[in-house]
Amino acid sequence: MKQLFNSLLSFCLATAMFTACDDEQEVTKNVVIENGAIKAAFSVSNSKQVYFSQGNLQYQASTGTWRFAEHQYDIIGNNNSNISSSYSGWIDLFGWGTSGYNGKEAYMTSTDYSDYGDGSNDIAGTNYDWGVYNKISNGGNQAGQWRTLTNSEWDYVISGRAQAGHLMGQGRVNNVIGLILLPDGWETPSTVKFTYAPGNYSTNVYSLDEWAEMQSYGAVFLPAAGYRHGTNIPDIGSFGFYWSSSANNDDDVYCLYFGNYVVNNYLTRNLGPSVRLVQDVK
Numbered sequence: 001m002k003q004l005f006n007s008l009l010s011f012c013l014a015t016a017m018f019t020a021c022d023d024e025q026e027v028t029k030n031v032v033i034e035n036g037a038i039k040a041a042f043s044v045s046n047s048k049q050v051y052f053s054q055g056n057l058q059y060q061a062s063t064g065t066w067r068f069a070e071h072q073y074d075i076i077g078n079n080n081s082n083i084s085s086s087y088s089g090w091i092d093l094f095g096w097g098t099s100g101y102n103g104k105e106a107y108m109t110s111t112d113y114s115d116y117g118d119g120s121n122d123i124a125g126t127n128y129d130w131g132v133y134n135k136i137s138n139g140g141n142q143a144g145q146w147r148t149l150t151n152s153e154w155d156y157v158i159s160g161r162a163q164a165g166h167l168m169g170q171g172r173v174n175n176v177i178g179l180i181l182l183p184d185g186w187e188t189p190s191t192v193k194f195t196y197a198p199g200n201y202s203t204n205v206y207s208l209d210e211w212a213e214m215q216s217y218g219a220v221f222l223p224a225a226g227y228r229h230g231t232n233i234p235d236i237g238s239f240g241f242y243w244s245s246s247a248n249n250d251d252d253v254y255c256l257y258f259g260n261y262v263v264n265n266y267l268t269r270n271l272g273p274s275v276r277l278v279q280d281v282k
Contacts (some may be wrong), residue, residue, distance in 0.1 A: 029187070031218040036068045036139030036146075037279045040183035040218025043161040044153035049184065050278035052220045053139060053146065057130055057275040059106040062088040066130070067137045068277075072221040073176040073211070080272070081231045083107050093228035093272035096243055096253045097128035104128060109230050113251045116269040124150050124245035131277040139277075146277040151246035151254035155264050157181065158256070168262065169197045171204030173211045176223050179240055179258045180204060183218035194219075199260040224258070228272030241265075241273035 031040045033054050041049040055069025058076070061084065069075075069092065076092045083091050085107050097117025098106045104116060118128050124147070127133040131146025139146060149157070158168060158181075167182040180194070188194045192210050197203035206214060211221070222242060226235035235241075242256040248266045255273055257265035267273065 029217055031216055036136060038215070038218065038220060040220075041185075041281050042157055042181065042183050042220070042278075044149060044156050044278075045160075048153075049281040050149070050153075051281060052181075053136075053277045053279070056092050056223070056225065057094070057136075057277055058090045058092045059094070060088065060090050061085055061107045064100075065137055066134045068139050071174075072215070073173040073178065073223050075176065075223045075225040075236070075274075077225070077236050078233050080228050080233050083109060083228070083231060092274060093225065093233070094130070094243070094275055095272050096269035097123045099128055099130045099133040101127035101133045111230065111270050113269050117247065117253070120247050120250045122150070122246050124148070129245055130275055136277070146279055148243060148245040148275065149278055151244040151264055154242075154244055154254075154256045158262055158264075166196045169195060169204055170199060170201045170258065171197075171206065171221075172201055173206050173221050173223075174208055177201040177237060178221050178223040179262065180214075181220040181222065183220070186219075187217065189213045189217055198262065222256075222258070222274070222276060225274045227267070227274075241267060241271075243273050243275050 036054050037051040039051055043049050053068045055072050055074055058067050058069055076090055079089055080091050080093045094106055095108050095116045098104045098108050117123050123129050129148050132144055135141050135143050169180050171180045192213055195203050222240055224237055224240040226233055227241045239259040244254040246254045248254055251268050252266040253269045254266045257263050
């Protein structure tokens with residue numbers, strides 16, 4: 001795996017409790033999940049907001065069905081090694097741009113970089129984007145309702161928006177480690193705590209009931225599902241990799257990475273990270 005960390009975003013190692021919200025933003029409470037969308041707004045630029053999907057993208061080859069994971073903390077893990085064109089189970093780690101369009105199938109394991117996506121072009125807004133091309137069965141079941149964040153949008157979520165540094169932190173939900181992202185106008189529920197704790201998965205630990213409360217205020221959880229290399233699944237439960245729709249060059253594509261820090265990284269397009277789709281706020 002290429003881990004070319006040429007644009008590291010360093011975050012302060014000191015923790016700080018965050019319970020206040022931006023006075024200029026409306027506090028988000030009583031968030032519902034509607035057609036797969038967690039209805040809490042996240043700014044991805046100074047003029048655009050999105051809703052995150054209720055869970056990571058999943059695919060069943062035997063039926064050609066796409067869906068979102070039922071829970072934000074759900075990962076398939078080692079069963080991704082069963083990937084094939086006829087596998088009746090589910091997978092959730094995908095080579096880049098494998099929406100099914102133009103023969104770029106979700107079950108591809110080719111090691112040839114040129115087999116993935118649209119050459120060196122970005123896939124934003126194209127049929128190579130999983131959410132643009134496919135009906136998501138529990139996400140409205142209509143093509144064109146979802147999309148993948150661009151590299152600059154991931155960067156804005158983690159470092160560009162107001163209070164960005166205090167609107168995320170590593171944690172553990174239902175014994176699954178991952179990255180917690182908080183929406184614009186966040187206010188911590190009175191029954192739980194949230195601490196900005198980069199690289200520390202033992203600080204924000206939530207039971208299912210506690211996470212239900214966090215989610216009701218719009219919190220998003222990206223589980224550390226590792227990635228797929230052929231049929232090998234390294235780093236499950238240790239590191240998270242989430243595709244963007246932005247190519248770096250003929251070989252590499254930008255992704256969100258988190259482990260001991262959070263950064264926009266890039267990986268070779270034949271590797272299989274997670275996909276978390278978003279929906280634009282109208």
